[in-house]
Amino acid sequence: METMNYQNFRIDAENICVDYNGKVALYDANLRLKPGQICGLVGMNGAGKTTFFNALTGFVNISKGKIRINGESVRSAQKDQTIAYVPQNEGIDSQFPISVWDVVMMGRYGSMNIFRSPRESDVQAVKDAIERVDLSDHLSTPIGNLSGGQRKRTFLARAIAQRASILLLDEPFSGVDIRTEKLISELFIQFKNEGKTILLSTHDMIHVREFCDLVLLINKTVVAYGETSEVFTPENITTTFGGISPDFLFGPES
C-alpha cells in the first residue's frame, strides 16, 4: 500500500475557507491531487471555482484551513513557479498592446533577474512553448489580433514556458475552435505523461467525462469528490446546481 503523507500530493487543500469582507465564498473545501491526475472543477457561477483557484495560487488568503503544494506552503510554491494559472479568455484585456512572444515570456519572469532580461534558456523555453501550441507563425502578433482559440493557446504556452508542475485552467474549452480543442486535449495527454497535475474548471459535462480522472463538484463547499465514473452522477450534478437539472442548464449552451 502507498504511504499517504503529504509529499505524495501535488495539491493538498484541507478544510479551506475563503471570505471576502465577511461574505463567505468557499468553506470547508478539501482537495487532494497526485502527479499525473486531471481533475475537473464543476459548479455554478459564483459557486467558488475561481475562488478555489485564487486560494491555490495565493491570490486570495484563506481564512481557515491549510494548503500544501508539493508538501510546501503556497508562498514557496510561488517562489518555485510550481503553479501556472491559465485564465479564462474573458479574464484578460485582449486589447492590451502585447504580443504572443511577450505574453509567453511572462511565464519566465518569476525566475529571471529584477529587470526581467531574458537569458538564452528563457528564449529557448519560450520558443519551444510557442511551438508546442502551434503558434510559431504568430510570434509578434498582438494578442488583440488573435482568435479566441489562439489566445487560449498563448496562455497555455505561458504555462508551459513556466515549467510548472501544476496547471490551473479556468474554462479551457470555452470559446475555442475545434483545432484548439484538439490541440488542448493532446497537450493534456502529454502533461499527464509528464506527471503534471491539472485542475480545470468547465461548464461542459462532456469534457469532464472525456478528460478528467477525478471530479470535484462544488457549491460554496464540496458537494462530491472522487473518480469521475463514480461521482459524476446526474444526482450529484443536480445537487451541485441547486436542484436544477443539468440538461436545462447546459442544453442551450453546449
Added chain:
Amino acid sequence: MELCSFLTLDSFITDPLTHDFMRKALLMSSLVAAVCGFLSSYLTLKGWALMGDAVSHSVMPGVVVAYALGLPFSLGAFIFGVGSVALIGFIKQKSRVKEDTVIGLVFTGFFALGIVLVSKIKSNIDLHSILFGSPLGISLSDVKQTILISLLVVILLSIFRKDLMLYCFDPRHAKTVGINVFFLHYLLLTCLSLAAVVGLQSVGIILVVAMLITPGATAYLLTDKFDNMTVISVLSAIISSLIGIYVSFWFDLETGGSIVLAQTFIFLFAFLFAPRYGIFKLKKLFAGFK
C-alpha cells in the same frame, strides 16, 4: 508687431529662446511631460484615470501647508497624494459605498480643504499658479525639486518597467509566480503621486490629470506594442508641451491650458486618423486614392 514675427518660422521658434524664463519653461515642461507621459502608458492600461484625477486634486492641501511651513512643496503634496489613496482604500474596504463614489468623495474633500486653507493662511501663496500652473514663473528651488523627482520616477519606472506591465496586464499571474503585487501596486501609486506633484507646476492641479492620461490614450490608438506605446506617449507629451508654451507665448494665452489643449488636439488627430484604430483609418484613405 507680433504678426511680423510670424512671417518666418525661424523667428517663431528662436525669438522666445532669447528669454531666460522661456528657456527654463520649455526645458522643465518637457521634462515634466516626459515623466507624466512615461507613467501615462501604465495608468491608461490599468484604467486608473480616475485615480490620477483623485491623487492630483488631493495634493492641494499638501502644497498649501508646505508653502505655509516653508517646506518643499513636493513633500506636502506627496504626503497628501499618498494619504488620499490610503483613505480611499480604507473607506472602500470598510463601507458599502462603491469605489468611484469613494474616489470622488475623497478627492473633492481634500481639494476643498486646500481651497479653505489658502483663504485662511494669508501668505504669499498664489492660488492661481497652484490651480493653473506657472511654468513661466518657476523658481530655482522648484527646478531642483522637479529634476530630482523626475529622475526618481524615471529610474523607478525603468527598473520595474516589465513588472509594472505584467501587473497592469495580469496581476494574478504575477502573484502566482511569486512577484510582489502589493509592492507594484504601491510603487505605481507612489509614481503617480510624484508625477502629479511635478506635473502641477506645468499645468496646475486642475489639469494635471490630462498630463497623466491623454498621452497614453493617444499612444494606445497608434500602436499594438507596449514599448512603442511608451515612446509615443512620451514624445507626444513633450511635443504638446513645446507647442503649448510657444502658442501661449505668441498669443498671450494661459500656458497650462495651452499645453493640455495641444495634447487634446494630438489625441483627436489620432482618434480620427490613426492607421488601425482611427475612425477614418488613414491607410484606407490613401488606398482609396490609388
